[in-house]
Amino acid sequence: MTMNISANLQSLFTWNTKQVFVFLAAEYETPKKPLNQISLWDGIIPSKDHAKFWIHTSNKYRFIDQQFAR
Structure with missing residues (x-):
């Protein structure tokens, strides 16, 4: 899977902001577990200087739902 992420988070920085932690999460359903x-x-x-960015990234490992893992 590859992702292209672009964001402008400059508005989150104020005089008192030291750094911002960000993450991208996905939610999905399976027959055995709704969430x-x-x-x-x-x-x-x-x-703030780094808060406007564009990232192109690929995952190193496959995503496997533990319900279906062997």
């Missing part, structure tokens, strides 16, 4: 969540990406934005 499943997985973290797809996370990062730390260290300053």
Whole structure:
């Protein structure tokens, strides 16, 4: 899976903001469990100067639901 993430988080920074933690999560349903969540990406934005960004990334490992793991 590949992801293209673009964001402008500059408005989150005020005089008292040191850094911002961000993450991208997905939710999905299975027959046995109505709510499943997985973290797809996370990062730390260290300053307002870095808060406008574009990321192209691919996962290193396959996502496997433990219900179906062998």
